Amino acid sequence: MMINRERFLRMMNEQATFGATPDGGVSRPALSAEDMQVRDWFRQQIEAHQLTYAIDGAGNQTGRLSSSKPNAKTLLLGSHFDSVPNGGRFDGALGMIAAFETLLSIKDANLDLPFHLEVVNLTDEEGTLMGITGSRAMIGALTHEELMNPRGGRERLTDGMARAGLSDDSLLSAQRDPDSLLGYLEVHIEQGTRLEEAKVDIGVVTSIVGIRSYWMTFAGEAAHAGTKPMDKRRDAFWGAAAFALRAQEMIMADFHPGVVNFGQIHLAPSAFNIVPAEVRLAVEFRHGNREELDNMETALLEQAHLAADEYGLELDAERGDSLRPAPMSDSFVNAIEAAAEKLGLSRTRLLSFAGHDAQSFAIVTNSAMFFVPSVDGISHNPKEYTKPDDCVNAANVMLQAVLEIAKSMG
Ligand SMILES: [Zn+2]
Incomplete structure (x- = not known):
């Protein structure tokens, strides 16, 4: 079972039209007008494919493929569509489209997994407002003090919240019941040169530093x-x-x-x-x-x-x-490695030296992530590039990892 390569690459191109910059990058600071455009497009995609759309009090958008199993937990597959100002078209977006394509492929195959599968666009990963905001809201880690004095300034936060119909109260009450979660899985571009230099396809993160x-x-x-x-x-x-x-x-x-x-x-x-x-x-x-x-x-x-x-x-x-360091879930790390193995892709274990939403989820549930190569390690830059084959690998490993996790549950 493989993802639909053509649909996946088409969506990769389409998402990059929102907030597109003349040099091939995107500029979509969290909850800016451009971020709202890509969010609107994403909602339409979820609805057009008959997945269940929802948005929580922190603006995290989800598309859900439900399991028929009673008391099933939820496996979140996510990343972020927001970017740094004048950023690249792969950071975050690759993880989003790979996650979404994984859901669509499983839906196409009519598979009934032992867990609900949700693709999630997490708000403000990059820190235009506060940084890994959506994931911290989901684990209940935001505080009133931080909202009053956010890293990006209070005015930017209130402007963004107004644009997205959010409030301080809604952000502070966006926590998901951790017992309802099976875990969180993410693929991201490496933003470094370790994979490229070692000529390795997949970097399996064992811990976020x-x-x-x-x-x-x-x-x-x-x-x-x-x-x-x-x-x-x-x-x-x-x-x-x-x-x-x-x-x-x-x-x-x-x-x-x-x-x-x-x-x-x-x-x-x-x-x-x-x-x-x-x-x-x-x-x-x-x-x-x-x-x-x-x-x-x-x-x-x-x-x-x-x-x-x-x-x-x-x-x-x-x-x-x-x-604190955020160690990734052993069982999920094993599932990612088994997925790479199955696809004949080379892999290595490594640390993530940059922060990611997976570190928030690691506090309350199984969390794991993996990287695909970034050409010359360039990131947070319109020149950021990951080859189409590596992008497709990202989505296929994500799909297989989900199937491995399902298999491990019997
Ligand atoms: Zn990112």
Whole structure:
């Protein structure tokens, strides 16, 4: 059993006409006029194929293929149609069309699965408003505080809600009963070059990385940049720089595939002719495994203290935002691998270093996702491209994974 390639590729092209940009990309920020157009088109597609259409209080659109089995749970297949401003036509959209085509193929074959199947367009994955908003609403993780002070600004959120007929209250009450869910499955473009470089068809995500952050402040002493002898200086920048370079070496040598980043640096005083007394360094690190994340944190703090001591500095390490790693469901990972195997596609296991809706669902139910190659790793860019054969693979693996999950339930 295979998906309908022609119908699938036609829908891939059609969705890209909404919010199309002259260079072949799409611009559909969440709940913008362009996003509303693609949503309207999607609703029409669901209705035209006699699936049951619904929209929840967070604007998540679903098309449902019901099982005849009593007390059946629901397997969600989804992604997002929203894009970053001036983004590509594959990010999110490929997952949506692959999920929708999977439902249509199962409907065409008149299969009665042991679970309801729902394709879901999740609101604001990209964070124009808040980020993975629809999935967090579905698991009941949004808060009133965040709605009052959203990442994209309150005005943008209220404008979007008005356009889509949503409200603060509707967003906060969009939670689905977790007991009604069997799980969530998503396919996405890789947005990196690991699959392309390894010439592998399918990347099976085992975990979406956790993220931790620190503001590290190295404090020394301001001094004249000319007259103060070099060996008497307590230069805060030297300590911070030594720490950054050692951390880079250490993470690469001991914590692969973990990553560390120093994304901001503030010096005080900040002048050509003054030895800096204070450096504030923004440190962020990611890993898919919680224990490794703990070990990275301990090791980074130790290196920071060593560097500070070496240059006669004080160190203050202030913990910032963090996000837990989201391990994917073993049984779903196995189903995806079995699906790839059946289709004769090569596969590898990997971590997702970017956030996705699957991390929300992982908190309450089985959740898993897989990647197909992105040409040159380009994403969030109109030049983003995934070859038609890889797009078709995405949909076929999705279909087979659903059948594997059904088979495992007997
Ligand atoms: Zn995406």
